[in-house]
Amino acid sequence: MKKQINQLECLARKLEPSTEQRKNLFEKAQKYGQNFLDNIGDLPAYEVDENMGKGVYDLPFEDSPKELDTILTLLKSEVDRSGLNPASGKHAGYIPGGGVYPSAVADYLAAVTNRYAGVFFSSPGAVRIENMCIRWMCDLIGYPDGASGNLTSGGSLANLIGLVVARDEADIKASNFSRAVIYTTRQVHHCVIKAINFAGLREAKVRTIPMDNRYRMNAKELNKQIESDKNEGLIPLTIFASAGTTDLGAVDPLDKIGDIADKHDLWFHVDAAYGGFFLLTDHGQKVMDGITKSDSVTIDPHKGLFLPYGSGALLVKDGQQLHDSQHMTANYLQDTLKATEETSPADLSPELSKHFRGLRMWLPLQLFGVQPFRAALNEKLMLSRYFYREIQKIDSIEVGPEPELSVLFFRYLPDNGDANTFNKKLTNEIHDDGRVFLSSTHIDGTVYLRLAVLNFRTHLDEIELMINVLKEKIELIQ
Numbered sequence: 001m002k003k004q005i006n007q008l009e010c011l012a013r014k015l016e017p018s019t020e021q022r023k024n025l026f027e028k029a030q031k032y033g034q035n036f037l038d039n040i041g042d043l044p045a046y047e048v049d050e051n052m053g054k055g056v057y058d059l060p061f062e063d064s065p066k067e068l069d070t071i072l073t074l075l076k077s078e079v080d081r082s083g084l085n086p087a088s089g090k091h092a093g094y095i096p097g098g099g100v101y102p103s104a105v106a107d108y109l110a111a112v113t114n115r116y117a118g119v120f121f122s123s124p125g126a127v128r129i130e131n132m133c134i135r136w137m138c139d140l141i142g143y144p145d146g147a148s149g150n151l152t153s154g155g156s157l158a159n160l161i162g163l164v165v166a167r168d169e170a171d172i173k174a175s176n177f178s179r180a181v182i183y184t185t186r187q188v189h190h191c192v193i194k195a196i197n198f199a200g201l202r203e204a205k206v207r208t209i210p211m212d213n214r215y216r217m218n219a220k221e222l223n224k225q226i227e228s229d230k231n232e233g234l235i236p237l238t239i240f241a242s243a244g245t246t247d248l249g250a251v252d253p254l255d256k257i258g259d260i261a262d263k264h265d266l267w268f269h270v271d272a273a274y275g276g277f278f279l280l281t282d283h284g285q286k287v288m289d290g291i292t293k294s295d296s297v298t299i300d301p302h303k304g305l306f307l308p309y310g311s312g313a314l315l316v317k318d319g320q321q322l323h324d325s326q327h328m329t330a331n332y333l334q335d336t337l338k339a340t341e342e343t344s345p346a347d348l349s350p351e352l353s354k355h356f357r358g359l360r361m362w363l364p365l366q367l368f369g370v371q372p373f374r375a376a377l378n379e380k381l382m383l384s385r386y387f388y389r390e391i392q393k394i395d396s397i398e399v400g401p402e403p404e405l406s407v408l409f410f411r412y413l414p415d416n417g418d419a420n421t422f423n424k425k426l427t428n429e430i431h432d433d434g435r436v437f438l439s440s441t442h443i444d445g446t447v448y449l450r451l452a453v454l455n456f457r458t459h460l461d462e463i464e465l466m467i468n469v470l471k472e473k474i475e476l477i478q
C-alpha cells in the first residue's frame, strides 16, 4: 500500500511547482499582463472576429500537461481580443468596467495565500480588511455605527440579498406573498426583477411608479400608490429606488422617497450599483441627497471604484437585520464561535467559502489614497457633460436630458427614412469599426445611443475620439 501511495504522491506533487517553476510561470504571466496594458491604448474597444474564441476548444483538458507559452498564445488570440474590451478607456457602453492594476496584484496575493475570508476565526486579519472596506462604504452613505454589509460578486447579488433582508424583516409569510407589493420604476435594473423571482416573490405585485420627464420616480405617485394599496388590504413591502439607472443614469428623488418609506414604515433599498461612488464627489452628494434615509444600498466597486469584475457590495443600515436574515451555524462550525470580535462575512450573505474580495479593494485604496478616485469620478462627470455639449453642435442630433451623473443618451434624426433604423445602423457601424464602443437602448419604442463614462482610462482624448467616430459614421450612412 505504501508503495502505491508513494507512486501517487509522486504524481500529485506536480501540483506544487518548484521555486524556479513558479518564477517562470509568474514572469511569463506578468510579461503577458504588462504587454496587454502597455498596448491598451492601441487595442480596439470592440473587435469583431469571425472565430469568436472557438480556438479555446483546440486545447482540451488531457492527462498530459501543456506549455504555458502555448496557453498564453491561445489566451491572446482567442480570449483577449474578440468581443468587448472592458479594460479599454474607449469603452463607454453599458456600465463600463475598468480594473485598476493593484487589484490584480491583490487577487494574486489573495490566491497565493488563499486566506479564508468567510469567517473571523479562520482569518481575523482578512475579515478585518473586508469589514474595513464595508465600514468605509457605510460612512460614504452616511450610515451609523451599527451598519454592516457584505462584499458580493456584483450588484445583482447585492440587490438579491437586500431584497431578502427586506422580506425577512417584514416577517411576511409565503401565504401572503401574493399580497406583498414592491415599488420601483420601469428603469430599474433587470436584476431586481430576477431577485424578486429568486426571493420567492414571483407572485408579489410589482408597481412601476410613473416617472418625471427625466425618468426619475415620481414621489407623489409613489405615495398615492402605497396608500391605495394599503386601502385595498395589500402589504407594501419595499421600495427599490435607483441612484443612477443603467439605461439613462437617472437618480430617483431619494430624500422624498426616504420620507415616504418612513411614513409608511416600509423598507427602502437604493440600487446605487452604478452611481454610488459618485458620493465621493460634491456633485454626487447633492444628487444623491437622502440616500442616508435608506435601509439598504447596493454599491459596486467594480463600477465606480474601477475595480476588476467580481466586486459588488450590499450595505444595511441596521447590521443586525442583515445578520438575522443571513446568519446560520452548523455542528462543524462550532470551533469558529470562539472568535466573535468582528462579524464574519459568512454570517451576512449566502456564501460560506469565498474569494478574499476585500484585498482587491483595500490595496488600491491604500496604495493610491482616496484622492485620485475622487478626481477620476469628478473627471468622468465633466467628460460626460463635455460630450453632451459637443454632440449638440452636430446637426440633427437630439439629446436626452443633461446627465445627472455620467450616463446620457441621444439619437440622430435623419432627413429621410426611419430614425430607429438609422440609429441601429449607426450603432452597428460604430461596433464594426471598433475603435470606440457605445451601446444602444430603446425607450418607449425609440432607439437611442448611450454614452456611459466610467472607465478610469477614459480621458479627454478618448471622448474626442468618440465624438469624431460618431461624426464620421453619421456622414458615412447618411
Ligand SMILES: Cc1ncc(COP(=O)(O)O)c(C=O)c1O
Residues within 6 Å of the ligand: 095, 153, 154, 155, 156, 157, 159, 189, 191, 242, 244, 245, 246, 271, 272, 273, 274, 300, 312
Ligand atoms: C444600476 C445597476 N444595478 C445592478 C446592476 C447589476 O450589477 P452586476 O452586473 O454587478 O451584477 C447593474 C449593472 O450594470 C447596474 O447598472
